[in-house]
Amino acid sequence: MSLPVVFHDLAEIEMNEAAAYYSSARPGLGEAFIAEVERAVGLVVADPLAGQLVDGLVLRRLLRRFPYGIFYRVRVDDIRILAVAHQKRRPMYWRGRR
DSSP: OOOOEEEOHHHHHHHHHHHHHHHHHSTTHHHHHHHHHHHHHHHHHHSGGGSEEEETTEEEEEOSSSSEEEEEEEOSSOEEEEEEEETTSSTTTTTTOO
């Protein structure tokens, strides 16, 4: 049985803003970004502890096609996505999120 995934409100905003940016850069690219996030989240669900441990109990799964990472915590009842973060901007800005 796999754990449900819950996005932090700010992580969902980050994902949607990045998708909007990519859509404005090239038609269809925003949808490709969302699909890549969904693929990475699927890998997290399949093997939650396979991500790279980056800070305390926070793990990271990198996206393949885009310079973003998904930062998450495995909790008792769910997997909490804390951030959908660009890898070159404001490192660790999400630290206070739970």
